[in-house]
Amino acid sequence: MSIPIYTYDAVIVGAGLAGNAAARELQKAGKKVAVITKLHPLRSHSGAAQGGINAAFSAKDSEELHMYDTIKGSDYLADQDAVAFMCNEAPKTIRWAERMGAVFSRTADGKIAQRPFGGQSEPRACYAKDRTGLTLLQTSYEQAHREGVLFFDEWYAADIIYKNGKISGVVAFNIRNMDKAIFNANAVMFATGGYARTYKINSNAHANTGDGLSIVARHGLPLEDMEFVQFHPSGLSGSGILISEAARGEGGKLLNSLGERFMSKYAPNAMELASRDVVARAIIEEIRQGRGVGPRKDAVYIDLTHLGAEKIMERLPELRDLAITFLGLDMIKEPILISATAHYSMGGIPVDIDGHVRKDNESFVEGFYAAGECACVSVHGANRLGANSVLEALLFGRHVGQSMAKDLDRGIALRPASLEDAQNMLDEMRFVLENNGTERVPELRTLLQESMTENAGVFRSEETLKKELVILDELEARYKNIRIEDKSKIFNTEMQEAIELGHMLDYARFIVDGALRRQESRGAHFREDFPARDDEKFLNHTMAYRDANGKIVSYPREVVLGRFEVKARAY
Numbered sequence: 001m002s003i004p005i006y007t008y009d010a011v012i013v014g015a016g017l018a019g020n021a022a023a024r025e026l027q028k029a030g031k032k033v034a035v036i037t038k039l040h041p042l043r044s045h046s047g048a049a050q051g052g053i054n055a056a057f058s059a060k061d062s063e064e065l066h067m068y069d070t071i072k073g074s075d076y077l078a079d080q081d082a083v084a085f086m087c088n089e090a091p092k093t094i095r096w097a098e099r100m101g102a103v104f105s106r107t108a109d110g111k112i113a114q115r116p117f118g119g120q121s122e123p124r125a126c127y128a129k130d131r132t133g134l135t136l137l138q139t140s141y142e143q144a145h146r147e148g149v150l151f152f153d154e155w156y157a158a159d160i161i162y163k164n165g166k167i168s169g170v171v172a173f174n175i176r177n178m179d180k181a182i183f184n185a186n187a188v189m190f191a192t193g194g195y196a197r198t199y200k201i202n203s204n205a206h207a208n209t210g211d212g213l214s215i216v217a218r219h220g221l222p223l224e225d226m227e228f229v230q231f232h233p234s235g236l237s238g239s240g241i242l243i244s245e246a247a248r249g250e251g252g253k254l255l256n257s258l259g260e261r262f263m264s265k266y267a268p269n270a271m272e273l274a275s276r277d278v279v280a281r282a283i284i285e286e287i288r289q290g291r292g293v294g295p296r297k298d299a300v301y302i303d304l305t306h307l308g309a310e311k312i313m314e315r316l317p318e319l320r321d322l323a324i325t326f327l328g329l330d331m332i333k334e335p336i337l338i339s340a341t342a343h344y345s346m347g348g349i350p351v352d353i354d355g356h357v358r359k360d361n362e363s364f365v366e367g368f369y370a371a372g373e374c375a376c377v378s379v380h381g382a383n384r385l386g387a388n389s390v391l392e393a394l395l396f397g398r399h400v401g402q403s404m405a406k407d408l409d410r411g412i413a414l415r416p417a418s419l420e421d422a423q424n425m426l427d428e429m430r431f432v433l434e435n436n437g438t439e440r441v442p443e444l445r446t447l448l449q450e451s452m453t454e455n456a457g458v459f460r461s462e463e464t465l466k467k468e469l470v471i472l473d474e475l476e477a478r479y480k481n482i483r484i485e486d487k488s489k490i491f492n493t494e495m496q497e498a499i500e501l502g503h504m505l506d507y508a509r510f511i512v513d514g515a516l517r518r519q520e521s522r523g524a525h526f527r528e529d530f531p532a533r534d535d536e537k538f539l540n541h542t543m544a545y546r547d548a549n550g551k552i553v554s555y556p557r558e559v560v561l562g563r564f565e566v567k568a569r570a571y
């Protein structure tokens with residue numbers, strides 16, 4: 001079979017905020033860039049971000065305060081040099097986006113409006129109504145296009161070409177007709193987004209199956225801090241579709257079945273605006289104690305009625321529509337039902353501030369970069385603050401694009417690709433298409449999502465995590481025995497979903513393994529058997545890789561401290 005080999009200076013996988021921003025910078029610097037994306041760029045999950053993007057520029061705010069909040073919110077696991085870089089660059093990033101054409105909501109006197117979000121000392125989230133991500137995604141995509149970036153829409157990246165410590169391209173197939181291609185490049189960047197689809201109740205797009213992470217891990221490269229999955233306090237009951245933190249930022253009150261504003265018990269000062277992990281645990285605890293509401297008693301109320309119709313229509317119109325469509329409840333007239341939903345992945349592909357992918361604690365993979373949610377810089381540590389992630393994706397996307405352009409100018413060798421480089425992908429496709437077993441992909445996926453929610457969710461313990469490892473063994477064995485019905489080449493989404501399930505099974509094990517080893521509670525990771533934070537043993541990042549036998553091996557990486565003293569948590 002003949003497979004074309006295309007050659008570029010840089011190939012980027014992913015066309016969300018991080019991928020688009022990087023592609024624009026590279027093309028602007030005169031590089032030949034291709035972006036491979038399994039979705040149309042404007043369907044990337046970045047477009048779902050509702051609430052905002054942080055930058056300290058109001059009179060009472062400062063970059064220093066933004067850093068402090070981010071580090072405290074991270075439960076001191078964030079690398080303080082990376083946080084300092086992000087917070088200092090944030091105001092510039094907003095102005096950059098604005099000058100490229102992103103329209104932000106304004107105050108009456110014409111300044112960019114900012115709303116409060118959990119864990120922040122000042123209202124710091126800039127927004128475009130409750131469509132912030134979509135506005136920025138459209139702008140970044142338009143501008144990348146305008147520079148002449150080549151987009152391969154609906155192409156699925158299935159593998160990297162990695163040999164002797166160097167990456168030299170990506171192998172992909174066209175979802176439309178199964179055409180295959182090898183994208184040979186001096187530099188490759190992953191901007192493949194998050195991985196919360198491994199949980200049953202989640203706020204993520206269907207595409208957020210963490211492919212990028214398992215592709216990297218399958219080559220024995222490390223992943224970092226995978227145990228830290230953020231559960232957002234407010235997903236619509238049943239589906240997990242996000243009701244942005246903007247709802248609490250604008251004054252939403254959380255109530256249990258007794259009508260109590262229960263956050264007064266868990267975070268008497270910050271109340272509903274305590275950081276996400278605290279509010280998510282409070283909600284689940286209320287439900288566990290029998291004070292849940294709704295037909296299944298598995299939700300709590302968020303009450304926004306006191307804001308009035310005008311404010312809701314002005315600030316939260318999309319959220320109101322979502323609750324009407326999916327719950328039949330109008331937040332102008334009545335409280336709506338919410339519960340915690342798997343939302344964001346703090347862990348990912350380990351990188352330094354300039355986006356270089358770490359091979360281990362001492363060295364980097366030549367020609368390989370990552371940015372956005374799939375990367376772990378780490379600016380969020382154990383827990384991300386609201387509105388810091390759109391910022392991370394846009395800011396580091398842009399910065400890493402610039403850093404790649406500089407490295408390319410200094411010279412990154414091009415190792416010519418050959419047809420053998422496509423072999424892993426061809427084997428994977430053949431297995432999924434031709435395997436004649438008895439197991440169904442949707443059933444295995446549901447079992448994975450339900451068991452991860454049950455055993456490695458908001459609350460974890462040695463017992464539940466060990467149980468999950470056994471379930472993962474079973475599911476992996478059953479995966480080897482799958483069969484799909486659709487054997488055609490045109491939009492074979494059944495094949496794609498089977499490949500994606502393979503990825504989900506792979507990285508789920510990293511989440512569970514990391515959670516089991518971390519015998520403490522920090523940020524979003526809460527161990528019922530180790531409820532306290534243990535700085536003595538665990539104030540470090542988890543680096544983990546699969547050895548030649550497929551076993552996960554892990555080792556620590558030091559947290560970069562220095563600017564702010566590590567303190568006990570106070571709510």
Ligand SMILES: Cc1cc2nc3c(=O)[nH]c(=O)nc-3n(C[C@H](O)[C@H](O)[C@H](O)COP(=O)(O)OP(=O)(O)OC[C@H]3O[C@@H](n4cnc5c(N)ncnc54)[C@H](O)[C@@H]3O)c2cc1C
Pocket residue numbers: 013014015016017018019036037038039040041044045046047048049050051052053132133155156157158191192193194203204205207211212242244343344371372373374386387388389390391393
């Ligand atoms: C509902 C929701 C609301 C949010 N609201 C906010 C908010 O208000 N503020 C905030 O700061 N953060 C928010 N976040 C988080 C934030 O939106 C994301 O972390 C951020 O946008 C991620 O951007 P990204 O560019 O890294 O990835 P994404 O936008 O997810 O893009 C990933 C890209 O990778 C591509 N891709 C993945 N795998 C493959 C593959 N195998 N082959 C080819 N292409 C592939 C996809 O096609 C896509 O283009 C929200 C998240 C959700 C889910």
